Amino acid sequence: MTASVRRALAYVLLVGLSVAVLVPFAWMVSSSLKLDAEVFSVPVRWIPVEFHWSNFVTIWERVPLLTYLRNSVFLSVTITALQVLTGSFAAYGFAKVRFPGRDVLFLAYIGTIAVPWQAYMVPQYVIMEKAGLVNTHLSLILLQAFSAFGVFLMRQYYLTIPDELSEAARLDGLSEYGIWARIILPLSKPALASLALLTFVNTWNDYMGPFIYLTDNKLWTIQLGLRSFVGLYDAEYAMIMTGSVLSVLPILVIFLLGQKYFVRGIATSGLK
Amino acid sequence: MRRHLVTTLAGAAALALLTACGGSSPEPAADGPQTIKIALWNYATTPEFKAIIDGFQAANPEIKVEPVDILADDYAEKVTTMLAGGDTTDVLTMKNVIDYSRFGTRGQLLPLTDEAAKLDPAKYSGLKAYDLEGKYFALPYRQDFWVLYYNKTMLKEAGVPESKLQNLTWADYAALAKSLTKGDGANKQYGAYQHTWRSIVQATSAAQTGGNLLGGDYNFMKDQYAMTLGLQQSGVLLPWATASSQKVSYNTMFSTSKAALLPMGTWYAATLLADTKSGKTKVEWGVAPLPQLKADGKVTTFGSPTAFAVNKKSKHSEAAKKFVEWASSEAGATAVAKAGVTPSLQSQQILDTYFALPGVPNGDVAKKAFKPDNVVLEMPVSDKSSDVDQILTEQHELIMTGQKSLDDGLAEMSKRVKNEVG
């Protein structure tokens, strides 16, 4: 009896919160279907008087959206793959192998997260320019694929995997690399999935990095394209929101696909 | 064996990286028909860039000009970073004078002192702003200054003749704005709209009272603030807090007839011309001189020039210099005026070109507005300018939102500038 009351309460809470959380997104979608002049009406009109689906057609003609999307997909996929691969590999060294200097090195990793990008973007740019990599996708890949974030996240996760498992494998004659590949990796699917998702989202939504490094319009990402559209046609709110909605959709798909990996759901429900 | 595995892995990763993307663009060859690159912003919606480039290429067929389009909002940041990395983009557009002085004093620009000496300072409004201790590193091609835009229909409805706007004082402006305010709620029409920028109050009073924005004593702004706050209080202006938090666009306020009067820069005329032509707005608009302190017939306003400079690292500096000179020449100024923008070179001929454009208001009121007697530089150039600018902006916010009383806000402004920059 109390269980069903509690369940009902949980639902009320969740529904209320989801509504609160989705309000800006709802505003985005509703604006994308309006005329420019209707976007900022007072009071707010949540459902457009007339649905202007044509916005979703026109935007492909106004902006080279396909090129931008392709670039964004390429960058996000490459960076995510490299980050997950090298990050989870390095994390094993930090979590499961004891050697002198390890903790200091780890602190250096975390230390760099603590410095805001605004502080070191100029030295970084100078290095890139010297290497002749400015205005290439490679510059962004190198910049973002080896971040400390992934190493840190995976290390924390590996720490929860009991050492007995790797000890047993070691006795069976598996090398450390074998342990990483056959024991640890399969066990850490949830963490790998969440790292992949978060890296993908961050790369996808990054604006300042592409802005500083990519000058050639053919190389631009979706965020850069949208921002430049906003800068050029700052009164075309409806079109801006149409672009924003389109830019969120790929992330939504990835999220729905990836969900089953980072949440298997505990068999016994705490709310029973 | 292990070693082998590691090297293979590392090698594979490196290879994957290098083959994954070959998007690097090689430097163009230095010989052959020359191509110069020019850093600019919002190429698609800033018509004078295309006008200048087309005109220059027609006059110099051996040089090709390639625009490097950069987002306007973060233009200065990108150019700063590019130059720090040793970028060789040939021509750099100087968006404002303060950024110019920074690039110039660092030695990142090629001196153009000889070229500047050829220009007549009496005709080039804003040329003096580029004087860095006797040296020039950029030549202006465009000069914006502030005027008063008005909605003809709303004026007619209220029975106010347009000629009344020719000699407006700020007191007249306030009274007129009050009489033009009507309606309520969603149908409210404001008598005037003053955008959230500090310059509309501060630079106006500095220009018209002779006050010094870097001086550290800001009592000269008091009257202008008192008038603005009064209008805001009586509902004639959209409250500053609302305008700021809702990110209200001045273009929307004026072009949808939400506000009858709008003090704004001459650049807005180009937007209105384009939007009227494309049918985006149906507002009937006119241009009058910025209101004055006294009705003595003289017009003092404020503004700022825009200029081209040559990157010191440019590999085609001769061609780049040619471009900069052409842009500020009579031919360049004509191209700029034809694009609906006010050029730096001001002669009767150029003004005539401007007024002959279809859609440009060209009655007596407009002619007076476009030929001010005195244009004061919006913000004096010094190494303190940006620090002072920041403080003035912050105090402006506090005064306009009513978080500080006018007297306290101004006193704190003076105190902060003296203590923190002084």
Next chain:
Amino acid sequence: MSAPAQAPATRRRSRSRTWIGWSFILPNFLGFAALTLIPVIASLALSFLDWDSYSTPRWVGLDNFERMIHNDNFWTALRNTAYYAVGHVPLTLAAALGFAVLLNQKLKGVRFFRTALFFPYITSLVAVAVVWNMLLSPDLGPVNQFLRAIGIDNPPGWTTSTTWAMPAVIVASVWRDLGYYMILYLAGLQTIPAELYEAAEVDGATGWQRFRYITLPGLRPTTFFVLIMLTISSFKVFDLIQVMTEGGPGRATLVLSQVIYREGIVQGRFGYSSAVSMVLFVIVLTITIVQFRLQKRNET
């Protein structure tokens, strides 16, 4: 594996372990060192120099730090950043943990709720700023209309009031980040063996007891990660404040990253800007080391 000759074998093993450890770290470290570590060290070194991004840097010793101590802007920003962190860190942590536990259950529609909660993080920052400012608009905003309707005559001016701007920013930021950290907690929850819960249920443990004695300890490494990332990100906060208030009104929401940004890339005083980053770096590193130590003590 067997050890007949003790000493050389241990040494050999420790050397080979060092080599193994490094071999794991190296692929990531190469990229990390070249493009992050070196620029970061360079930028921290700049705090003892005077550099305008172009001319040759000049050694100035502690001048930048001295200027900073006497600078009002720096102290204001430091205070505001601490204020923000104190509000943002615990609220986000509690919300993320709470919803992760709730949404790890088998409930109807749970997939929808999980997706919904992640949405604020992926919604465009422009839309976020517009909607929050609209909701909180002092005159016309629905929030204040509601407050007036329930009899509060002078509702706060939110982002246009020096007192309320920071709370408004904190609420918006918790709302935005909650889903992000929830994902990390959800991943962390998967490592807790289901048998533990089953055993506890057999023993008749209440929901709260299970949370207190199984879930929380099992999540400790995740919490450590979330806590450090949250602390760091709130000390570095930039984007959201930039679009919502730009540090205003006045300096009510001015934070350290904005000072770093304005002084460095905007004003071209890279030495001074680096000195401020150095302070930020030292603060965050100190907090991290303290948390690191506490975690180690908990483990043993």
